Amino acid sequence: MDFARFHPYVYYATRYAFYPGQASLNRHCYSASIYFVTEGRGIFRLDGREYEALPGMLVYAEAGRRHDWASSRDAPMTHACCYFDWRYVDRTAAFPDAAGPIAYEAASLRRELVGEPFPHSMPNVMQVGASLRGWIELLQPCYTPNEHTTERTFIRSLSAQSRFMRFIDQFLNYALHENDIPDPRVTKLLARIEEDLLNGLRVPPETYAEGLGLSRGYFFELFKRTTGASPIHYMNRFLVNRAKDDLRSSNLTVAQIAEKYGFSSVHYFSRLFRRHAGKSPQAFRQER
Template sequence: MSAAYGGNEQALIDPTVLHPFLLFAQRYAFYPNESSFERIAYMNAIIIVETGEGHLHMDNRDYPMKAGTLVYIPAGKMHRWRAAQSEPMIHRTAYFDWNPRQRPFVSEGQFFHILSLHSAPLSVYMDEEPAIRIEPITKIDNLPLWLSYHNRFLTMPGRIGGADMREAIRLRGEFQVFLSLFLSNTSKDASNNGDPRIKELLKLVASQAEIEEQELVQYAEQIGLKRSRFYALFREETGLSPKHYMTRRKLQRIKCDLRQSDVTITQIAEKYGYSSIHVLSKNFRKHIGLTPSEYRRQSRM
C-alpha cells in the first residue's frame, strides 16, 4: 500500500520542480493520556517532540516518542497520536504542501480526515510526494537549534498561509530554511550512500519531458549496468521498479494537465502515448482511484 489512503498511489514529483508551501505551524501541548482519532492529513507534516513522551501509531507500528524525536508524516498516511499520563508531549508542528494546491478549506481542521467517518477522503485534495526518500522517524541532537528555527515561522492558530502578502513571504522563506535543515538530516538522497550511476540516471529522468522504461534500460547498459543489476540498484535507490517509477511520474504530469489546463482528455491521452481515452481512464482510475474526468471536476470544486 502506498502512502495514500486506501492504496491509491501518489505520483512522484521531480525534486527539481518543488515549491514547498507552508500552510500553518504551531506549538501543541497534549493533555495527559490524550489520544487523537485515527486520521489522515491532506498535507504533509513535520513534527518535533519538544518535551514529554507518548506514542505514534503508523504503518501498523507503535513508535515511542520522546524529546528530540523528529517525525515526518506524508499526506495520506494513516496515523494516531497518544500522549503519556505523567509527561504528555508538546509538539512543534509544520504542515505544508510540496507544491501549492488549491483547496476549498478555510480552517485547519478541514485539512484532516477522520477515518471513523463514513465518507472517504477526496484524493484530489491530497498533496503529492516528491521523489525523495525521507526517514519517517529520526533523532535530533541539538534540539534548541531546531526549536529556534521553528520559532521563526510559528503562525497564529486558525491562520493559514500568513495574514498578508509580506508576512506570507517571510513565513515561507523561514520555513524553507527549516526544510533544508530537515532534509539534510532525514533524506536518504542527502547521504553519500547509493550508486552514483543510478543518481545520474535519476537526474536524466528529471531533465526529460518524457522518457520510457526501455530508454532508461538502454542508458543503464551504456554506463555498464546489466539489466538485472540496474533493476536491483534502482529499486534500492527509489523503493520502486523502473516501470513503477516511470508510471507514477507520468501520472503526476497527467494530473497537472488535468488541474491546470483545459485540453481535452483525448488530447492528454494522445500526448502521453495512450492508444485511447479508455486505456488512459482505466490506468488512471487503477492508480488514482478516480477517472480523469472525475479528478478534473473535483480539482475545480
C-alpha cells in the same frame, strides 16, 4: 523527475501541548507533516505501527498517511509541528476554514486534494538528540496560524515561507540518503565558481579541489554527482548560457561577447557555443 515544480509551502506550524492522557483521533493530513517531540512522553502510531515518543523524536508523515498520538498521563507530551506541501495545493474552496485540513475517517479523505509525495524516500521516525533545541529554533520563526492567506496576512505568510525554506533545506539534508542529495560542499562552491567566472577568472578545477581538501578524482566524482556535469563542462555551460542572454538582448558582436566572457578567441567561443547550443552564435541570435 521535474524538480522545478517542487516548492515547499507551509500552511500551519505551531507548538502543541497535550493534556495528561490525551489521545488524538486517527488522522489523515491532506498535507505532509513534521513533528518534534520536545517534552514529556507518549505513543506515536503510523499505519498501525507503534513507536515510543520521547524528546528528540522527529517524525515525517507523508500526506494522506494514517497516524495518531497518545500522551502519557504523568509526563504530558508537547510537540512542535508543521503541515506543508512539497508544492502548493489550493484547497480553499473545499476547506475554507483551515489551511491545513485533516480527515479523521479514511472514507472522508478526498484523494484528489492530497499533497504530492516527495520523489525520494525518507525515514518516518528519526532521532535528533542533543540538536533538538537548534531544530526548534529553526522551526519556531515559521509558526503560522491554520488560516488561509489573505490580503491582510500576506506579508506575515511571506515571512513564514522564507523562513520555512531554511528549515526544510536542513530537514532534507538530514533526512535524505546521501545518494539522493547534492553534496553540500559542492553546492556551496558553485556560487564561488560562478562569481569567479563572472569576474573573468578561469580557476582550474584542481584548485577548487585543493581548497576543499579533496583529491582531484574524488572532487570530480562529487561534482558530477551533484551537478550532472564535470567541472569544466559546468563552467563552459554557465558561460554559454550567459552568452545566450547577451545574444538575445544586447547589441554586442559575437567577438565582443567572446571577449567579455574571457574566451581566448572568437573561433574557440563559437565552437564551444555550437557544442552546447547545437548551433552557432550567429544562428542563435537570428532566432531570437
